[in-house]
Amino acid sequence: MSGGKSIRIVDSTLRDGSHAVSHQFDAEQIAAVAGGLDAAGVEYIEVAHGDGLGGASCNFGWSKLTDDEMLRAAAPVIRKGKLTVLLLPGIGTKKDLEMAAGLGVKAVRVAIHVTEADIGQQHIGLAKKMGMEAFGFLMMSHMVPPEKVVEQARLFESYGADVVYVADSAGAMLPDDVKARVGAVVEAVNIPVGFHAHNNMTLAVANSLAAAQVGAGFLDGTCRGLGAGAGNAQTEVLAGVLDKLGYRTGIDFFGIMDVAEGIVEPMMHRPQVINNAALMLGYAGVYSSFLLHTYRSAEKFGLDPRKILVELGKRRMVGGQEDMIIDVAYRMLQAKG
Amino acid sequence: MERVSVAIIGPGNIGTDLMYKVLRSPRLRMDVMAGIEESEGIRRARDLGIRTTLGDLRPILEDGSIRLVFDATGAKYHLRHAPLLRAAGKIVIDLTPAAVGPYVVPSVNLGELCGEPNLNMVTCGGQATVPIVHAIHRVAVARYAEMVSAISSKSAGPGTRQNIDEFTRTTARAICKVGGARKGKAIIVLNPADPPIIMTNTVYVDVEIPDEAAIRDSVERMVREVQAYVPGYRLRVPPMVDGTRVTTIIEVEGAGDFLPKYSGNLDIITAASVAVAEKLADKLLVKGVTQ
Numbered sequence: 098m099s100g101g102k103s104i105r106i107v108d109s110t111l112r113d114g115s116h117a118v119s120h121q122f123d124a125e126q127i128a129a130v131a132g133g134l135d136a137a138g139v140e141y142i143e144v145a146h147g148d149g150l151g152g153a154s155c156n157f158g159w160s161k162l163t164d165d166e167m168l169r170a171a172a173p174v175i176r177k178g179k180l181t182v183l184l185l186p187g188i189g190t191k192k193d194l195e196m197a198a199g200l201g202v203k204a205v206r207v208a209i210h211v212t213e214a215d216i217g218q219q220h221i222g223l224a225k226k227m228g229m230e231a232f233g234f235l236m237m238s239h240m241v242p243p244e245k246v247v248e249q250a251r252l253f254e255s256y257g258a259d260v261v262y263v264a265d266s267a268g269a270m271l272p273d274d275v276k277a278r279v280g281a282v283v284e285a286v287n288i289p290v291g292f293h294a295h296n297n298m299t300l301a302v303a304n305s306l307a308a309a310q311v312g313a314g315f316l317d318g319t320c321r322g323l324g325a326g327a328g329n330a331q332t333e334v335l336a337g338v339l340d341k342l343g344y345r346t347g348i349d350f351f352g353i354m355d356v357a358e359g360i361v362e363p364m365m366h367r368p369q370v371i372n373n374a375a376l377m378l379g380y381a382g383v384y385s386s387f388l389l390h391t392y393r394s395a396e397k398f399g400l401d402p403r404k405i406l407v408e409l410g411k412r413r414m415v416g417g418q419e420d421m422i423i424d425v426a427y428r429m430l431q432a433k434g
Numbered sequence: 435m436e437r438v439s440v441a442i443i444g445p446g447n448i449g450t451d452l453m454y455k456v457l458r459s460p461r462l463r464m465d466v467m468a469g470i471e472e473s474e475g476i477r478r479a480r481d482l483g484i485r486t487t488l489g490d491l492r493p494i495l496e497d498g499s500i501r502l503v504f505d506a507t508g509a510k511y512h513l514r515h516a517p518l519l520r521a522a523g524k525i526v527i528d529l530t531p532a533a534v535g536p537y538v539v540p541s542v543n544l545g546e547l548c549g550e551p552n553l554n555m556v557t558c559g560g561q562a563t564v565p566i567v568h569a570i571h572r573v574a575v576a577r578y579a580e581m582v583s584a585i586s587s588k589s590a591g592p593g594t595r596q597n598i599d600e601f602t603r604t605t606a607r608a609i610c611k612v613g614g615a616r617k618g619k620a621i622i623v624l625n626p627a628d629p630p631i632i633m634t635n636t637v638y639v640d641v642e643i644p645d646e647a648a649i650r651d652s653v654e655r656m657v658r659e660v661q662a663y664v665p666g667y668r669l670r671v672p673p674m675v676d677g678t679r680v681t682t683i684i685e686v687e688g689a690g691d692f693l694p695k696y697s698g699n700l701d702i703i704t705a706a707s708v709a710v711a712e713k714l715a716d717k718l719l720v721k722g723v724t725q
Contacts, residue, residue: 154619155580155638155679187622190599212626213587216598397676412631417623420582420636424683427671 103345104309107141107206107291107317108134108332110361111171112183114323116147116386118366120160124170126364127162130320132174133360137352139332141204143181144171147325147386148417149208150182150189150197156419157188157386164193168200179203179230186216188417191223204230206262207253210415211235212245214252221256232291232315233258236416239269239382243281250282250290260289260315265304266416268295268326268375269382272307280311291315294330296322297379299371301330302338309344320357321365326385327375333357374402381410390419394426404429438715441466441494443515444506445475445486447591447693448529448704452504453479454691455708461715462502462708466494491515495522501718502711505530508593509600516552525714526552527707531600537608539564540709541659548717553710557601558699559583559620560608561706562635562667566682567613569656570673573648574641574680579615581605581637584623586630589697598622615639633686633698634670638679646675653682663709664702665689 111130115122122130127144134142144167146152146160153160162170164182172180181204182197194205205224207217214233224231233253238246250261263278270278275292283290292308294301294317305316316339318332333356336348374392378385383406391409395402408425409418440462442449449467456464467479468487476486487493494500495518503524505512512532519526528534535552538544542565547553556564563581570576583605594601602620609618625631641649653673660667666687673682686698693700 154621155640155681156582156621156636186598187602187624190602192599210624210626213595213624215592215595216590216624218596219599413625413627415623415625417582417621418584418625420681420683421584421634423636423674423681424634424671427674427683 101343101345104339105140105315106332106335106346106348107143107181107315108139108319109143109317109329110134110319110323110332112143112145113147113325113329114319115160116325116389117323117328117369118364119389120146120153120158122167122364123161124166127167127170128174129360130356131171133356135175135178137356138348139178139353140347141181142171142175142178143183143206144168145182148188149185150193152188165196165200168197168202172201181206183208183234184220185209185417186220191220194220194223195227198227198229202229204232206232206234208234208236208264211238211241211249214249218256221253221258225257230259231257232260232262234262234264234293236264236266237384238263238278239265239267239274240413243277246278247281247285250286254286254288258288260291261286262291262293262315263308264293265295266384267382268297268301268379268385270304271300272303275304275307276311279308279313283312289314291317293317295324295379295385296327296329297371297375297385302334305330305335306338309339320353320361322369323361323365324385326378326388327371328369374406377403377406381407383410384414384416386416387419387422390422394422398426398430400426400429436719437461437463438502438718439463439465439500440502440504440711441468441500442504442506443468443491445469445473445479446506448700449504449506450475450478451692451700451704452506452707453484455704457482459708459712461712465500468494491518495519501525502527502714504707504711520551527710528552528554529703529707531557531597531604533604537612538710539608539612540663540706540713541565541656542568542612544710544713548714555703555707556608557605558633558703559601559622559635560605561702562633562684562686563605563637564608564613565656565660566637566653566684567609567615567639569652570639570641570649570680571614573652574643574645576613576615576639576641578617578640579609579613579637580619580621581609581635582621582623583699584625584631584634585699586696587624587626588630589699590624630696632696635684635686637682637684640678641680644675644678644680646673649673649675649680664705666698666701
């Protein structure tokens with residue numbers, strides 16, 4: 098067994114989690130959560146609009162605060178941990194990354210659809226030049242076979258990434274899918290490998306363990322599982338489970354439970370459960386961030402959100418194509434006559 | 435019919451597609467294709483009986499009969515070419531992101547820019563969405579406009595991939611400068627689906643006067659104007675007004691001249707460039723008669 102091995106945790110309550118509150122975290126909430134996570138021993142604390150730097154938009158939803166304001170709220174309360182951001186090339190820019198570096202951000206996750214890593218070469222390069230840790234983050238990894246994930250992970254490594262992530266953005270993978278992809282990447286690269294789970298089929302923690310078993314050194318979580326779709330691996334649960342298995346995370350188990358229950362839970366707009374549409378995301382392999390946008394369109398046009406999601410899955414839409422929810426809904430409405 | 439001689443610098447995918455469009459134009463004569471070295475594009479031009487030049491722009495600069503030059507290389511090359519072309523009295527249509535001259539979107543501002551010696555073609559996404567922003571702005575006043583372009587991975591060349599920020603920055607600027615919006619934002623998504631997706635563009639505009647009928651009419655008129663030079667430009671979702679937000683979706687199918695039909699993103703910028711050249715050629719020919 099892997100007893101005594103250490104796993105490094107990235108908590109994304111204040112980034113992926115912001116999807117679940119429609120990006121409405123305020124400065125006080127950000128400071129409270131970031132400070133709590135830091136005190137509980139979380140190493141990487143990710144803060145940004147749910148769709149990363151520059152994500153505030155009509156397409157992805159407007160955040161209450163600007164990127165700058167969010168980072169300014171978190172930076173002063175993080176003492177041991179590393180303030181981390183996410184950036185999707187094509188949405189966020191190098192200018193956004195420079196702004197983040199100026200505010201004390203120590204790590205960036207450059208998140209790209211699993212087949213397109215080369216659009217992030219410049220962003221990884223800039224992060225390294227500015228002295229940041231750079232993670233390559235391969236989204237929607239379920240859509241391609243392990244060999245393709247390996248090819249793209251190697252690209253990130255060649256650009257100078259310090260860590261490469263396999264992300265199950267649609268919460269569509271089963272544990273064997275995770276093992277096949279994460280395991281192949283671990284074999285192929287000389288940098289640590291991470292895994293980012295979504296809980297659309299209630300497998301987020303199980304999949305995270307599967308990733309750890311085949312050599313992942315980084316795992317993602319969010320307090321109370323807050324996140325896009327049915328949310329992410331629940332940080333406090335992950336901390337407890339990993340501890341039981343003998344992995345060291347540096348996280349104080351009681352401390353992180355207190356952050357989740359005492360600080361994060363009161364901020365939640367709704368319980369983070371697997372409702373039918375979220376389950377459909379996982380089943381059909383659709384980007385988890387589409388969930389709330391799909392609900393809005395379904396309600397507006399009087400359509401079944403599951404049908405919209407199935408169609409988006411059939412069209413093989415990728416992260417960032419939230420606009421196609423409107424397109425699909427419009428077409429369904431026309432077909433209804 | 436009289437024709438104006440043109441040259442193309444850059445025999446890559448874009449330059450080659452341009453060449454085929456120029457060959458079809460009743461207003462333009464495809465005279466010189468310039469490259470830096472022997473390549474498939476150069477061979478293709480030569481096989482069609484077109485003059486070629488390698489690593490040397492003098493055959494273009496020193497030939498007074500060539501009036502219009504397309505530059506389909508890259509920003510750093512265009513910065514070198516621009517002063518040479520200008521000194522030689524050429525009118526330049528710049529398809530690179532260098533933006534030495536003003537942005538031009540034929541259906542919106544070509545009329546005002548006919549005297550400029552160097553015109554920049556913005557980006558593919560700009561050519562697809564600025565007309566819509568402008569059509570909405572002229573009847574509803576655009577406080578903010580945002581576009582999301584989705585293109586097939588196969589149609590995104592190394593130039594786009596290595597400098598994806600350039601697309602978002604340039605397009606956002608053109609949305610304001612040419613489209614008229616007070617603020618602008620651009621997002622680009624690459625989709626690897628196979629068969630490849632055709633280019634789609636969603637335009638969100640926050641307006642002061644949410645008059646749906648006026649907006650629809652203005653957008654529909656604009657779509658017809660763009661269709662005059664980009665036949666595959668289509669309204670996919672007509673303007674929908676929700677409060678002060680107007681959402682419109684456009685798709686662009688390529689003409690399939692050289693590049694496959696799904697790469698409407700490449701077709702729209704070459705088609706728009708040829709539309710600019712034809713308009714300038716008309717002016718030059720009129721001048722030629724009166725001189």
